[in-house]
Amino acid sequence: MALLTEGPRHGYQLRAEFEARTGGTWPLNVGQVYTTLQRLERDGLVEGAGAADAEGRIAYVLTDAGRAQAADWFTTPVDKTSDPRDELSIKLALGVGMEGVDIAALVQAQRSATLRQLQDYTRLKRQADDAHDLAWELVLERLIFSAESQVRWLDHVESRVRRARRAEPASATAADTERVRS
Amino acid sequence: MNTADRAVVLELRGVSRVHGEGAAEVHALRDVDLTLVEGELVAVMGPSGSGKSTLLTLLGGLDRPTSGEVFIEGQSLADLSTKKLAAMRRRSVGYVFQDLNLIPTLTAVENVGLPLELDGASRRTARRTALKSLEDVELMDLADRFPDEMSGGQQQRVAIARALVGPRRVLLADEPTGALDSQTGEAVLRVLRRRIDRGGAGLLVTHDARHAAWADRIVFLRDGQITDTTASELSAEALLGTGRHV
Ligand SMILES: Nc1ncnc2c1ncn2[C@@H]1O[C@H](COP(=O)(O)OP(=O)(O)O)[C@@H](O)[C@H]1O
Ligand SMILES: [Mg+2]
Numbered sequence: 001m002a003l004l005t006e007g008p009r010h011g012y013q014l015r016a017e018f019e020a021r022t023g024g025t026w027p028l029n030v031g032q033v034y035t036t037l038q039r040l041e042r043d044g045l046v047e048g049a050g051a052a053d054a055e056g057r058i059a060y061v062l063t064d065a066g067r068a069q070a071a072d073w074f075t076t077p078v079d080k081t082s083d084p085r086d087e088l089s090i091k092l093a094l095g096v097g098m099e100g101v102d103i104a105a106l107v108q109a110q111r112s113a114t115l116r117q118l119q120d121y122t123r124l125k126r127q128a129d130d131a132h133d134l135a136w137e138l139v140l141e142r143l144i145f146s147a148e149s150q151v152r153w154l155d156h157v158e159s160r161v162r163r164a165r166r167a168e169p170a171s172a173t174a175a176d177t178e179r180v181r182s
Numbered sequence: 183m184n185t186a187d188r189a190v191v192l193e194l195r196g197v198s199r200v201h202g203e204g205a206a207e208v209h210a211l212r213d214v215d216l217t218l219v220e221g222e223l224v225a226v227m228g229p230s231g232s233g234k235s236t237l238l239t240l241l242g243g244l245d246r247p248t249s250g251e252v253f254i255e256g257q258s259l260a261d262l263s264t265k266k267l268a269a270m271r272r273r274s275v276g277y278v279f280q281d282l283n284l285i286p287t288l289t290a291v292e293n294v295g296l297p298l299e300l301d302g303a304s305r306r307t308a309r310r311t312a313l314k315s316l317e318d319v320e321l322m323d324l325a326d327r328f329p330d331e332m333s334g335g336q337q338q339r340v341a342i343a344r345a346l347v348g349p350r351r352v353l354l355a356d357e358p359t360g361a362l363d364s365q366t367g368e369a370v371l372r373v374l375r376r377r378i379d380r381g382g383a384g385l386l387v388t389h390d391a392r393h394a395a396w397a398d399r400i401v402f403l404r405d406g407q408i409t410d411t412t413a414s415e416l417s418a419e420a421l422l423g424t425g426r427h428v
Contacts, residue, residue, distance in 0.1 A: 108402070112412045118395040119412070126372070144392060151391040159229075 005070050008049040008059040011037060021135040045069055088150075092157060107158045111151055118147040188219040190256065191351055191383035192241055197250035199236050199406075210236040212406040213250070218383040223375060225394035226387045228403035234387045237403065238354045241385060242275045243267050254352060272301050276345025278355040283341035284329040291316060291325040294344040303348075315343040318380060319373045335366035339373050346382050353377075353384035359393050371396045 003009060003017055011033045018028060037060055040046040045066035049059045062070060088110060095101035121144045128137040199211040211233045218224055226234050239245040240252055243259050252259045254274050259267060276297070284293045295312035299305065316325050319339040329337050338358055345353040359367030367390065375396045378384045386397060394400045400412040
């Protein structure tokens with residue numbers, strides 16, 4: 001919908017532009033685009049702009065209501081971006097309470113994997129920067145910042161668990177699980 | 183990662199460094215192996231006290247290992263007299279620290295040319311070579327400024343230019359972005375990356391994962407040992423569609 005603020009587009013154009021501007025991070029099929037357009041038309045947010053072209057495609061424009069909603073979308077903060085029930089948190093919460101799970105090794109393996117991702121994103125960012133592709137660069141930076149924050153969190157987990165283990169060397173169990181979860 | 187066909191610039195073989203004796207003994211590095219080839223930038227991460235600075239001082243010939251060998255461009259440092267070692271250092275190795283990198287009474291181009299002059303080059307030759315090095319870090323325009331007339335990021339770029347001026351091939355950086363805000367730090371890393379792509383090799387100590395990610399490899403030190411090495415999964419060709427080998 002945001003793309004329609006720039007003028008009339010038909011489904012194929014919307015898909016192509018969306019993917020170009022986000023570097024293909026979120027692939028769309030054209031069916032999804034048309035279903036969405038139909039739903040928006042039903043809700044009075046978009047309307048067809050004139051007749052179909054030679055290939056039978058209809059371009060869509062935003063209605064006034066649609067324009068207002070698109071503006072809203074841009075200015076509304078996104079919440080719940082991090083899900084505490086992700087697999088990594090679960091692995092740690094369970095592992096910390098179990099005999100024979102090497103948390104340091106778990107953390108190190110995850111940190112290496114995340115850093116490798118960070119290296120890949122950084123390479124792509126260099127490429128985007130050289131191509132003056134600001135939109136793609138911003139998407140990559142989002143991935144870079146979140147990978148970085150994961151690394152920092154893993155550093156924190158590691159030192160936190162080390163300290164806890166040192167404090168109660170016999171067995172770090174339920175109490176640690178609770179702390180990681182909270 | 184295809185690095186086999188590139189010249190080795192820096193090498194540590196089984197290097198250990200013990201400080202102090204008896205009860206006060208500290209094993210700062212334990213049996214470390216590390217090789218850097220032409221065009222390679224390697225980042226070193228690890229908690230405080232893990233041996234990162236010790237690694238840099240050994241690689242730069244500022245300190246000698248308790249055991250093991252250090253090679254700079256194929257030359258074993260153990261074979262050199264103190265005097266030869268100092269000359270080797272001046273010609274081959276440049277440092278970039280967190281701050282206090284430049285001499286405040288010299289302009290940018292004079293700072294960059296200083297190691298050449300100390301090594302016997304004429305003032306004119308030193309200036310010409312220094313200007314070329316400043317061009318490599320995109321600072322030609324500021325050549326005649328004094329350090330206090332430049333931003334922190336620009337000063338670090340001058341330090342990078344000096345580290346790799348003329349025949350110098352080895353850049354050793356200890357938290358070079360530590361005193362900069364994150365955006366400026368990133369700009370310095372971008373310049374450093376481009377500069378190393380042109381030749382030489384660099385070792386970068388940093389605690390910032392985002393900055394480390396500019397390196398070809400990230401090495402983890404813990405209690406004086408390399409515990410892990412991370413290299414980008416995808417080849418540069420796959421990511422960038424160029425012929426660059428990494
Ligand atoms: N000159 C020295 N004398 C005694 N101990 C030292 C000396 N230099 C470093 N160390 C010790 O060696 C270990 C590694 O230090 P360093 O290389 O500075 O670590 P890092 O740079 O990762 O913080 C630390 O335990 C430190 O206290
Ligand atoms: Mg240090």
